[in-house]
Amino acid sequence: MKVLLVYPEFPDTFWSFKHALPFQGKKSAYPPLGLLTVSALLPASWEKRAVDLNVRPLKEAELDWADIVFLSGMMVQGPSMKGVIARCKERGLRTVVGGPIGSAQSPDTADADCIVEGEAEELISQVAQDLESGSLRAHYKAPALPDLTQVPLPDLRLVSLKKYSAMAVQYSRGCPFTCEFCDIIEIYGRRPRTKTPEQVCAEFDQIYDLGWRGRVFLVDDNFIGNKKNVRKLLPELVKWMRDHKYPFSLLTEASLNLAEDPDLLQLLHDAHFNSVFLGIETPSAESLKETTKFQNLRKDLLESVKLIQSYGLEVMGGFIVGFDNDPPDIFEQQIQFIRDAAIPISMVGLLSALPNTQLWRRLKAEGRLLKESLGSNTLLDMNFIPRMDTQELIEGYRNILSTIYYPGEYFNRVLTFLSHLGSTASPPIVFSDIVAVARSLWRQGLRSDYRKEYWKFMGRALHRHRHHLDKAFTLAIIGHHFFELTGTADSKS
Numbered sequence: 446m447k448v449l450l451v452y453p454e455f456p457d458t459f460w461s462f463k464h465a466l467p468f469q470g471k472k473s474a475y476p477p478l479g480l481l482t483v484s485a486l487l488p489a490s491w492e493k494r495a496v497d498l499n500v501r502p503l504k505e506a507e508l509d510w511a512d513i514v515f516l517s518g519m520m521v522q523g524p525s526m527k528g529v530i531a532r533c534k535e536r537g538l539r540t541v542v543g544g545p546i547g548s549a550q551s552p553d554t555a556d557a558d559c560i561v562e563g564e565a566e567e568l569i570s571q572v573a574q575d576l577e578s579g580s581l582r583a584h585y586k587a588p589a590l591p592d593l594t595q596v597p598l599p600d601l602r603l604v605s606l607k608k609y610s611a612m613a614v615q616y617s618r619g620c621p622f623t624c625e626f627c628d629i630i631e632i633y634g635r636r637p638r639t640k641t642p643e644q645v646c647a648e649f650d651q652i653y654d655l656g657w658r659g660r661v662f663l664v665d666d667n668f669i670g671n672k673k674n675v676r677k678l679l680p681e682l683v684k685w686m687r688d689h690k691y692p693f694s695l696l697t698e699a700s701l702n703l704a705e706d707p708d709l710l711q712l713l714h715d716a717h718f719n720s721v722f723l724g725i726e727t728p729s730a731e732s733l734k735e736t737t738k739f740q741n742l743r744k745d746l747l748e749s750v751k752l753i754q755s756y757g758l759e760v761m762g763g764f765i766v767g768f769d770n771d772p773p774d775i776f777e778q779q780i781q782f783i784r785d786a787a788i789p790i791s792m793v794g795l796l797s798a799l800p801n802t803q804l805w806r807r808l809k810a811e812g813r814l815l816k817e818s819l820g821s822n823t824l825l826d827m828n829f830i831p832r833m834d835t836q837e838l839i840e841g842y843r844n845i846l847s848t849i850y851y852p853g854e855y856f857n858r859v860l861t862f863l864s865h866l867g868s869t870a871s872p873p874i875v876f877s878d879i880v881a882v883a884r885s886l887w888r889q890g891l892r893s894d895y896r897k898e899y900w901k902f903m904g905r906a907l908h909r910h911r912h913h914l915d916k917a918f919t920l921a922i923i924g925h926h927f928f929e930l931t932g933t934a935d936s937k938s
């Protein structure tokens with residue numbers, strides 16, 4: 446059996462980093478870890494090829510070669526996935542769809558021959574057997590949430606690592622919390638399952654042996670969801686990193702209760718984690734209560750962020766507007782919080798009711814659902830009737846983005862962040878970093894409309910934060926992505 450694994454293209458959103466990647470000469474942020482894990486679960490005797498459409502287009506010859514096409518992705522990749530399914534259908538080539546989009550009953554997957562709902566580990570051998578015996582069913586549903594200690598190493602040999610700006614490793618799935626809008630807990634459950642420290646170290650060995658040096662993203666829903674286990678893992682990661690002379694800088698996603706645990710913060714620091722994405726959502730306590738994000742109410746939000754930054758961790762923040770309890774001045778409150786907390790990368794989105802979430806069920810019962818969510822909360826498109834006037838909400842949201850990503854405002858925020866940032870170990874310098882700095886000086890320093898702000902920022906960073914200069918360049922480049930995306934790149938200094 447010849448299987449072609451296809452990863453659909455991401456649209457140009459905050460998370461695509463499409464305007465920052467060319468500085469490093471990279472095509473995409475991370476390799477398609479889920480699909481490469483599926484490949485490792487398929488029979489060893491099958492021939493496998495992978496195409497990541499974020500790296501290059503799919504060739505006709507590859508479709509000619511394949512007996513079956515496996516696709517995986519998130520809802521936001523739906524339009525690209527739909528296009529691939531249509532091309533396969535035209536030539537009578539069957540398609541199997543999995544990943545979060547497979548569990549979301551997205552209309553974009555309606556023409557697929559087979560939908561795999563749930564996590565692949567419990568199902569994939571049955572799908573493979575049925576394919577071989579010619580009895581592939583239209584729908585498979587995982588009977589249980591799989592034990593991650595049985596997950597094999599991903600088939601990384603199928604992709605070219607140098608096309609990516611970071612490698613991806615998954616340690617856990619699931620999250621113990623109950624945020625009303627969250628689909629993670631519906632798909633992956635509220636009992637976080639983890640790999641063993643030995644498995645994670647084996648994945649580190651794999652990417653190290655393949656020659657990777659640089660950023661590694663632990664792509665968990667909530668890395669500290671199972672604190673007991675993560676306390677066992679981190680000392681092993683500290684040891685692995687020390688034994689290998691710190692070849693990686695690590696980043697992950699976690700919940701804000703990380704700030705309640707100085708021991709864990711110290712371990713993250715010692716393992717050379719230098720960034721963490723936190724779902725902060727909103728400074729409005731009433732809105733946090735509404736969305737049952739109680740873990741964000743236990744400590745002062747601002748103090749929590751500053752504490753985490755003091756351990757040398759850059760905080761990237763997720764923020765949402767559109768809650769029923771958002772006060773009229775929520776837009777100014779969000780801007781002020783992001784400014785005070787000095788969170789350079791602030792992913793602000795409009796609330797979206799994802800399928801099968803508690804929010805989706807409540808809004809449906811209240812008769813407020815308008816349509817399916819597109820899976821991206823940064824599109825100017827509400828899929829439910831908000832309490833606030835829709836136009837006022839969208840205008841306020843736009844105003845947040847154009848304010849926080851105005852180049853002068855952004856660069857000032859980065860400078861404040863650098864003054865909050867505790868000691869960090871220098872990440873390994875790789876060739877693409879040197880190229881990125883040269884391109885930043887040329888593209889942002891000489892060619893951009895915001896070059897005056899850029900040089901003011903660089904001058905201050907050099908003067909006051911020389912020891913964090915690598916961070917200053919990285920954040921200047923990432924800033925360019927947000928300036929382009931929010932239309933502020935043309936702002937004259």
Ligand code: SF4
Pocket residue numbers: 620621622623624627628629630666667700724
């Ligand atoms: S903390 Fe994050 S992953 Fe966990 S339930 Fe809330 S939104 Fe979902």
